[in-house]
Amino acid sequence: MRALVFESPLTMVCREVARPAPAAGEALVRVRYAGICGSEIHAYHGQHAKRVPPAIMGHEVAGVVEALGAGVTGPAPGTRVVVLPQKSCGACHWCTHGQPNLCDRKVMLGEPAWSGGYGEFFATPAGLLHPVADRVADDVATLVEPLAVAVHAVRRAGVGLGDRVLVMGAGAIGLMTVLAARAAGAGTVLATDLFDFNLERARGLGATHTLNARAGGLPERARELGDGRGLDAVFLAADAPGLFDQAVRSTRKQGTITLIAMFPDPRTVDLQTPKAMEHVVRGSLTFTPDDFRVALGLIEAHAATVAACITHRFGLAEGAEAFRLADRRGEDLVRVVLRP
Ligand SMILES: [Zn+2]
Ligand SMILES: [Zn+2]
Incomplete structure (x- = not known):
């Protein structure tokens, strides 16, 4: 599959990489849109402790379920989804006290250990996927994650x-x-x-x-x-x-x-x-599953007004240009999204 690979600071390269396969408990998602977040711009400048090259970044992702791994019953292939892009261990003090955003072993989508949405596909624990109402467009659905923040x-x-x-x-x-x-x-x-x-x-x-x-x-x-x-x-x-x-x-x-x-x-x-x-x-650090649920409901309720926050759309092949544009933070730009 094609992916936009973060190869070194200020260097984003669109090239062929191996397509991920969903492990047991996982789903494979075909990406429709992935947003470029401020945190990814920090990573792009080498200023992020965990998002370091080489990596396929992208954690504000909307897509469609493509396939399910062993033991997974849903969401069914073909379902439009957003992903809660945070894997928590479920066992540390914070996870067992309702604060998985503070997990001692947390991995965010788009870190080297978990390839993200700047590719045609990514694999994720199926339990992190949330179906999206039809009235929310694919690009607008990428805003659920920043809204959860x-x-x-x-x-x-x-x-x-x-x-x-x-x-x-x-x-x-x-x-x-x-x-x-x-x-x-x-x-x-x-x-x-x-x-x-x-x-x-x-x-x-x-x-x-x-x-x-x-x-x-x-x-x-x-x-x-x-x-x-x-x-x-x-x-x-x-x-x-x-x-x-x-x-x-x-x-x-x-x-x-x-x-x-x-x-x-x-x-x-x-x-x-x-x-x-x-x-x-x-x-304030990321979000809990309940914050994400609330954000999804708010996006569904305000789909028409939040759409004005998606200002630029680029293909993956134009990813390097998209990052340069998002980095410049010029006038008339809020969210840049990539479309594989
Ligand atoms: Zn973000
Ligand atoms: Zn934990």
Whole structure:
């Protein structure tokens, strides 16, 4: 089969590789679309601890069941599916306490040990597959995974009815966070980004207010929307120097700051302000099966509006170009998807 192979940093090569065979308990999936995630761009730059070459990446995948391995009864071949791209051991402390996202032996789809969706086929434990409703297009279905990341973060932050929220960064993860926060009951959602194109999509997904970060004035705007106190929950869905300090200055006393983006470079940050304001700073890592189930339901409910987040489609042969484009993060781009 053809696959886009991550051969070394900044080098993606489309070539023939062996077609995987489904082992006992597994299904073989024919890929329809696979998204290029921000984490894959970090890997592309050699900044990801586990996604290292050589690998077939791609963990935001929608496809069709092609064949079943021994002992598997479903989903039946021909079923349109998305995959929960996380294998957990089921035995460690975290797995046995309902937090498989923190599994000590976790493997994500697209790591060297588990070839992902940038090929014509991939094999997966059949239990990780979820059928997708007909009204969700194949490319849109790839957004279930980033939405599950957002659902997990919104749950970590404890966002509830009427809460006032700031989402910093309106790339795919930030946009999905806007949707998840609104679904959780947030009354005010302020989204920021460097690009008006992304902010327009944020409004489409439920942001009540937007601010182009180039214009500045974020902490002032956040305090204004929070009756002079600041906002209840702030999500960092982007990484840039100074962003954490802006988050701190936008958050009310005892408010919550949740870290969703990847932060490969150490930063010098002000710790006295969050200490004195009794802020809660939370990390957030992938999702649980229940987060994924909730995300699938939200995608089905919002299929028409989330479709605006898929902005570019490329064949596998154009994969290297697709990565260069996703890496540049120019105007008018949210999610780039590959089609084998
Ligand atoms: Zn992702
Ligand atoms: Zn485990």
